[in-house]
Amino acid sequence: MxxxxxxxxxxxxxxxxxxxxxxxxxxxxxxxxxxxxxxxxxxxxxxxxxxxxxxxxxxxxxxxxxxxxxxxxxxxxxxxxxxxxxxxxxxxxxxxxxxxxxxxxxxxxxxxxxxxxxxxxxxxxxxxxxxxVVGAPEYIRFSESLSIDGGGGEWDVKEVNFGRGVRHRTRTHKKCTAVQSGSAVGRGDFPRVPPPIWPFALRTEEPKIGREVRPRGGSRTGNIRLEECEISWTYEYVWPVRLDGIPHYAIG
The missing domain is CATH 3.30.2000 (STM4215-like)
Structure with missing residues (x-):
């Protein structure tokens, strides 16, 4: 200068x-x-x-x-x-x-x-x-969890009038149910929903989806870009035997 x-x-x-x-x-x-x-x-x-x-x-x-x-x-x-x-x-x-x-x-x-x-x-x-930031990642925040239940034998206890109850098998194979749920926050747009972990075992073909927008500023600013867009998802599964897997994680 x-x-x-x-x-x-x-x-x-x-x-x-x-x-x-x-x-x-x-x-x-x-x-x-x-x-x-x-x-x-x-x-x-x-x-x-x-x-x-x-x-x-x-x-x-x-x-x-x-x-x-x-x-x-x-x-x-x-x-x-x-x-x-x-x-x-x-x-x-x-x-x-x-x-x-x-x-x-x-x-x-x-x-x-x-x-x-x-x-x-x-x-x-x-x-x-x-x-x-130019080239910034799609996700600001990302989390996903799995809940798995059943898939093996099932036992119960039959009570008696006097003395201890008797443990006995009620099913040799109980159905396995699982829930894959998570949420992600994107910058300016909704992030992609990760795919189902077990597509062959889906209870319903499409996941339950929720969306929330947290704008920065407003119409007075002359700028309508959305700063934080959160999306949540839930997949439900059912299968004759035990399912096994790990949740997705954000990369970059």
Whole structure:
């Protein structure tokens, strides 16, 4: 960057003054349960001063404050820093590329000392930006369990009036029943349901399916991408002899 070049902080159509605004950007990477990155969360902190152009009265500062407050009351705007010539810097976030939209989390005025609210007004703004990681795995979370019952002989105890009961066989081969159930959370879409472990022993041909959507943001953000989509499944089995197997597990 050439010496003396300054960047302009922009939110939507609102531009901060170059000489009175500072910005701090920090990004953390979140991993799924298998340790693979799937989401980048960026926290932005903006600090600066709104300057009163006419120092004889603080009332001339009010419309300047109101203009900034109105701009940041609207979620879902593009945000970043521009060069003097209007080109985008490396710090630029398109709302359409985010999960749930860009959301201002705080706008505060932390100081009242000195010439505060007469000559100037100090402010602090915080934004959060969430973006999917390119090539991230299909699953954020995944779990599956098996429950198996029967498949062998069955015994019971016949009670008597006096003394101990008598243990006796009631069946030489009891039917085996099993339940395969689980759930998975996907990023932006529902994950695939794993196949049945014993397709030859299904009680019903199709599994019981449940779906739940947990959106990030809403229609006000201008971004309708769904951040967390959870799907659950249940397969039921019945077979003349004992079934054996292990649950599926998420890969990557």
């Amino acid at each position: 050439p010496e003396g070049t300054k960047l302009i902080v922009v939110y939507g159509n609102y531009r901060h003054r170059q000489d009175s605004t500072g910005i701090t950007v920090s990004t953390s990477i979140e991993e799924n349960e298998t340790g693979v990155p799937y989401r980048a969360v960026t926290d932005v902190n903006i600090e600066g001063r709104l300057r009163n152009k006419r120092l004889e009265s603080p009332r001339y500062l009010d419309p300047i404050i109101q203009e900034m407050e109105l701009a940041y009351s609207q979620p879902g705007m593009d945000f970043g820093m521009l060069h003097d010539d209007g080109t985008r810097s490396t710090v630029w976030f398109r709302n359409a590329d985010t999960i749930g939209g860009i959301r201002p989390r705080m706008l505060a005025y932390p100081n009242y000392r000195g010439g505060e609210y007469v000559n100037y007004r100090q402010f602090q703004i915080q934004l959060t930006v969430m973006q999917p």
